[in-house]
Amino acid sequence: MTIKKSLSNISSKAMIGENVIIGNFCTIHDNVKIGNNSIIEDYCTIGYPTPLAEGAPLIIGENSLIRSYSIFYEGSVFGNQLKTGHRVTVREKTICGDGLHIGTLCDIQGHCKIGNYVRFHSNVHIGQKSIIHDFVWIFPHSVLTNDPHPPSCDFLRGVEIFEYAVIATMSCILPGIKIGKHSLIGAHSQVTKDVPEKSVAFGVPAEIKCNIQDIKFKDGSGISVYPWTNHFTRGYPPHIIEKWNKGDIDF
Numbered sequence: 001m002t003i004k005k006s007l008s009n010i011s012s013k014a015m016i017g018e019n020v021i022i023g024n025f026c027t028i029h030d031n032v033k034i035g036n037n038s039i040i041e042d043y044c045t046i047g048y049p050t051p052l053a054e055g056a057p058l059i060i061g062e063n064s065l066i067r068s069y070s071i072f073y074e075g076s077v078f079g080n081q082l083k084t085g086h087r088v089t090v091r092e093k094t095i096c097g098d099g100l101h102i103g104t105l106c107d108i109q110g111h112c113k114i115g116n117y118v119r120f121h122s123n124v125h126i127g128q129k130s131i132i133h134d135f136v137w138i139f140p141h142s143v144l145t146n147d148p149h150p151p152s153c154d155f156l157r158g159v160e161i162f163e164y165a166v167i168a169t170m171s172c173i174l175p176g177i178k179i180g181k182h183s184l185i186g187a188h189s190q191v192t193k194d195v196p197e198k199s200v201a202f203g204v205p206a207e208i209k210c211n212i213q214d215i216k217f218k219d220g221s222g223i224s225v226y227p228w229t230n231h232f233t234r235g236y237p238p239h240i241i242e243k244w245n246k247g248d249i250d251f
Contacts, residue, residue, distance in 0.1 A: 005042075014047065017062065031055075031074045035062035045071040052110070053092040061098065073110065085122060097134070099237070112158065117236060121169075129158025133181075135229075136161050139169040148175045162197065164227060164249065182227060182251055184212055198226075198251075227251045 002016050008026040010016075017036035022028065026040055029047035040046060044066055047058040053075025061080035066072070068086050075092035084102040091110025100114060103122035108114075112126060115134035120126070124138050127146035132138075144159040157176035161167065165179045168187040173179065178194045185191060186202025186209075195201045198212045212226040225231075229244040236244075243249070 011047075023068070029058075029074065031057045033057055033059045035060055035064060035080065037062055038064040038066075040066050041068040041070075043069045048073045050074060050092050056093070067104075076110070079116070091128075101235075103140070115163075117240065127156075127158065127175075129156050131158060131160040133161060133163045133165075135164045136167075137165075138167045139171075139187075141170045142167050143172045145173065146175050164229070164251075166228070168202075182212055184215070184226070 002018065002020045004010055004022045005024040007024040008022055010022060010028040011030045013030040014028045014032040016034045019037045020034055021039045023040060023042035025042055026044045029049055032047035038060060048071055050073050053073065056075040058072055058074045059077045061078050061082060063080055064078065064082040066084050070084055070088040072090045073092040076090060076094040078096045078100065079098035081099045085104030087104060088102050088106050090108045093111045094108050096114040097116035099117040101119045103120050103124060105122050106120050106124045108126040109128045111128040112130040114132045117135050118132055119137045121140045123141045125143045127144045129146050130144045146156040146158050148157055159173045159177050161179040162181040164181055165183045167185045170187055171185050171189045171191065173191045177191050179185065180195055180197030180199060182198045183195050184200045185206065189202045189206040190204045191201065192205040195208065199208050200210050200212050200215060201208045213224045215225045217223050217225055227249055229249055233241045233244065
């Protein structure tokens, strides 16, 4: 059974799965597919029409949670277990895997690809043409840019961030930059050149400072913090944790 609050405007053309809860004052447009057991909280706009979607539907996977005041344009695809904070904006042609977390006030500008179990904290801006691989973390107020000589919307170069990389708070990644697998970008950094895998880079402009395995816990144990999968597993499904416990992360 789907629970639809009477104060919402839900198109009869929308395809809504079983056990879906839609809160009050939502607008669900025509070109929308919502998977089973999902929750759309109050004041959300789902499937906002745009010609830039070229007729493609908005697809929300099963067991998803979209919190209040969020807006999702048509033409994007999200895997299962999407979770958002409040007041999230996601534009057209955003293609995402399973388990994506989008924090409050994040802005995904569309035309980008996002992998499985990616985490965005609050106020993250993802520019068009960004490519973000599996298990990436991006912390608050970070920006992925795409325009090498603004304004020039016909010549965009997206950022690419590879698996398990971490972008710390208030970092700015310039157009076309590649951040390697298992790398760490320190807080308040401006990244102007590619960062190799397993590197720690920070500063304005960011410079490579050390190998990520040189970062130790501050408890005197001498144990390396990274890969972070050795000590942080909260919120990940059992089959992923089992894989990490076996060391199967290509580190």
